[in-house]
Amino acid sequence: MLKVYEEKLKVIKGDILEIGYEVLDALELCLRALQQNHICDLSNIELSEKKILAKSNDIDNNIVTTLALYSPEAKDLRHLVSYLKLTNELVRTGANAKDFAKKFKKSFTDDLNTNMILEYTIPLLRSALLSLKTALSIVDEVDAKHIQEKYRRVVVEESKTDDIFSMIEKNILKLIAQNLDLSKEYFDMLKALRRLEKIADRSVSIANLLQFAQVGGDISQS
Numbered sequence: 001m002l003k004v005y006e007e008k009l010k011v012i013k014g015d016i017l018e019i020g021y022e023v024l025d026a027l028e029l030c031l032r033a034l035q036q037n038h039i040c041d042l043s044n045i046e047l048s049e050k051k052i053l054a055k056s057n058d059i060d061n062n063i064v065t066t067l068a069l070y071s072p073e074a075k076d077l078r079h080l081v082s083y084l085k086l087t088n089e090l091v092r093t094g095a096n097a098k099d100f101a102k103k104f105k106k107s108f109t110d111d112l113n114t115n116m117i118l119e120y121t122i123p124l125l126r127s128a129l130l131s132l133k134t135a136l137s138i139v140d141e142v143d144a145k146h147i148q149e150k151y152r153r154v155v156v157e158e159s160k161t162d163d164i165f166s167m168i169e170k171n172i173l174k175l176i177a178q179n180l181d182l183s184k185e186y187f188d189m190l191k192a193l194r195r196l197e198k199i200a201d202r203s204v205s206i207a208n209l210l211q212f213a214q215v216g217g218d219i220s221q222s
Contacts, residue, residue, distance in 0.1 A: 005066070005070045005076075008062065008066050008070075012066070012080075012083055013140075015055065015062070016083060016087065016090070016139065017136065017139055019055055019056065019059075019087075020136040022047065022052070022094070023047065023090065023093050023097050024129070024133055024136070026046075026094075026097050026101070029044065029045055030042060030045060030100065030101055030104075030125060031125050031126060034118060034121060034122050034125060035122060037118065039108050040105070042102075042104060042105040045097075047094060047097055047101075049091075049094060052091055052094040052095075053091055056091050060087055063080050063083055063084050067080055078212060081213075082209040082212050083213070086206060089205050089206050092198075092202055093199055093202040093206075096195040096196075096199045097195070097199060099192070099195045100125075100192055100193075103188065103191055103192035103195065104189070104192040104193075108189070109185065111182055111185060112175075112182065112186065112189065116168075116175075117168070117172075120167060120171070120193075121168070123160075123164055124196050127157045127200065128157075128199040128200045130157050131158055131199070131203035131204070132199060132200075132206070134153050134203070135203040135204070136206065138150050138210040138211065139210060141214065142214065144214070147211055147214050147215060151207045151208065151211045154204055154207040155204055155207075157200060157203070158200040158204045160200075161196060161199075161200040165194070168190075168193060169190060172186045172189065
């Protein structure tokens with residue numbers, strides 16, 4: 001019985017990571033497109049929100065079935081409860097990644113100050129990507145000290161995204177004041193960049209859930 005349960009838990013973890021890696025791959029493609037100034041490559045981001053949601057629902061059903069059949073002990077119960085909440089965070093993260101690629105490409109035109117936008121967007125995206133990658137690495141981490149260190153690193157990266165977004169928001173508002181005719185275009189760009197900030201926020205929630213799964217404590221509200 002225990003072996004069967006452990007196999008199911010392994011499958012659940014693998015399915016969760018599959019979604020997470022799919023989102024990471026999309027963000028890495030976005031970063032490469034921006035670094036090379038090949039904005040048109042953002043059209044190649046193949047990230048289906050419907051497929052991610054379907055995978056998430058399958059994971060949730062597997063978790064509920066596992067809970068019903070095996071009555072896990074406290075530690076294992078923490079894992080399953082965390083994973084049940086985690087799938088929703090991954091769905092939202094995937095949606096934000098997809099929206100960023102779509103909205104950024106649509107908003108990025110030569111009429112805007114593209115050099116300034118890329119100057120801030122690249123580190124913003126890099127930080128959001130690192131925060132998610134670090135959060136997902138906690139899934140297979142067993143050392144409590146390492147888990148806490150990784151959680152703190154995720155929080156630091158999330159704080160960086162807040163700072164970078166604040167700077168680019170300030171600069172864009174100045175540009176809008178100088179050219180009101182482009183206000184809609186600049187506001188649309190800000191909406192796209194906000195998605196990266198939200199990815200970092202979701203990464204903190206993911207890291208917190210995984211920390212709870214491994215070492216216990218409290219689940220912070222996102």
